[in-house]
Amino acid sequence: MTETDDQNEPTLYLIPTPIGNLEDISLRAIRILQAVDALACEDTRHTRKIFERHELTSPPIIFACHAHNEDHAVGRILSLLRDGKSVGLTSDAGAPGISDPGQRAAAAAIENGYRVEALPGPSAVITALTVSGLPAPAFSFLGFLPRRPGRQRKVFKAFAETPSALVFFESPFRVGKILKIALECLGNRQGAVCIELTKKFENIHRDRLEELAEKFADRKIKGEVTIVIGPPDRKDDPVEEEPGPYGKLP
Incomplete structure (x- = not known):
């Protein structure tokens, strides 16, 4: 020991x-x-x-x-x-x-x-976050979401203004439906659907939620699924103006 x-x-x-x-x-x-x-x-x-x-x-x-x-x-x-x-x-x-x-x-x-x-060790949450390639200065782990769509919407809306990535586990039979609800509640963020992490048939799908929801609408999946949704886009944040040779203009 x-x-x-x-x-x-x-x-x-x-x-x-x-x-x-x-x-x-x-x-x-x-x-x-x-x-x-x-x-x-x-x-x-x-x-x-x-x-x-x-x-x-x-x-x-x-x-x-x-x-x-x-x-x-x-x-x-x-x-x-x-x-x-x-x-x-x-x-x-x-x-x-x-x-x-x-x-x-x-x-x-x-x-x-x-x-x-x-003991420290393997984690589907951390593995999915790192392999997603999405920015995650902070993240919220949601575990398994409720089964009912109404409750799923409540969870997403509660995190809609949170400037962090979201990570959760999902049944392979509901991936398309949950992505569609996430799109409705969170907007067209970047996301990653991670299937069978670390296993022989690991498969990572990275795209906007709109494209992912369409891709998985009728797709049959086997295995464990972890979904990562990136933080809100920062394109509307004010751009810090670069100072010129004489400093910032008034």
């Missing part, structure tokens, strides 16, 4: 896992996956693929922690911590607690006085 990884203190480790390419995992994550006494997984089958790919030794206790059993799983995590055990927590992909189970376990552990450590 490193200076921040105290093997003698019961700790809950929040361990990010690859969002697609199984090589995208840190040396520290690999070490802690093998060092913890127990591992809670959103899907044990998914996490076992990581152990198989990297030829890791599984911890003695592995159990599920997903949206349908989270109350029971959090209780089991606390019980293990009380027994002096270290527990790892993984979601199917990316960081636990970011649109995936993990937040409730972390909050419960903190409330009960146990140490919680979050």
